[in-house]
Amino acid sequence: GAVVSQHPSWVICKSGTSVKIECRSLDFQATTMFWYRQFPKQSLMLMATSNEGSKATYEQGVEKDKFLINHASLTLSTLTVTSAHPEDSSFYICSRRVRDEQFFGPGTRLTVL
């Protein structure tokens, strides 16, 4: 199966700062990657679809200016949480699809103080 890595695994930041999370596809090139958010004791909610070389597609209710996605290469997608607030504290997980299957990164735990 596909190998997906994320960095950092956890981050603590002050309110108002920006945080960048990297998602790498280590074995296959990925023209499309997905970003999910998971609040405690809740399910995974798709935030956006990251498209290599073009704009990301955001799900309804997700602010594109707050969650900046860049997919500049076939192996790297980044999610930047801008002007983070405590309510942005969550588990952020990226994934890539191989045929039908989704392979998830290990996730990034973001805590905003």
Added chain:
Amino acid sequence: GENVEQHPSTLSVQEGDSAVIKCTYSDSASNYFPWYKQELGKRPQLIIDIRSNVGEKKDQRIAVTLNKTAKHFSLHITETQPEDSAVYFCAKEYGNKLVFGAGTILRVKS
């Protein structure tokens, strides 16, 4: 539409007993239905999946059944063990995306 309903939200079973989790959906276009197991703080791990051209799939103690007419699919775990305790999510494809159920907390008591 996009949603997947998952039940129950929590399930406690005695070690050795079976556990069944059920998901229902409403659209007819979905053809791929995976199940994930997630341990605390970890990524979801695919444990079994089923495609719409079959009605049942089994992998050792885990099985999934699919009823496309009734639009529901179920996860069956037999001979449960304490290490099966985790959160289980059903999902279905929607376009090129996955839509997840709300999750079931499974506790296996020894």
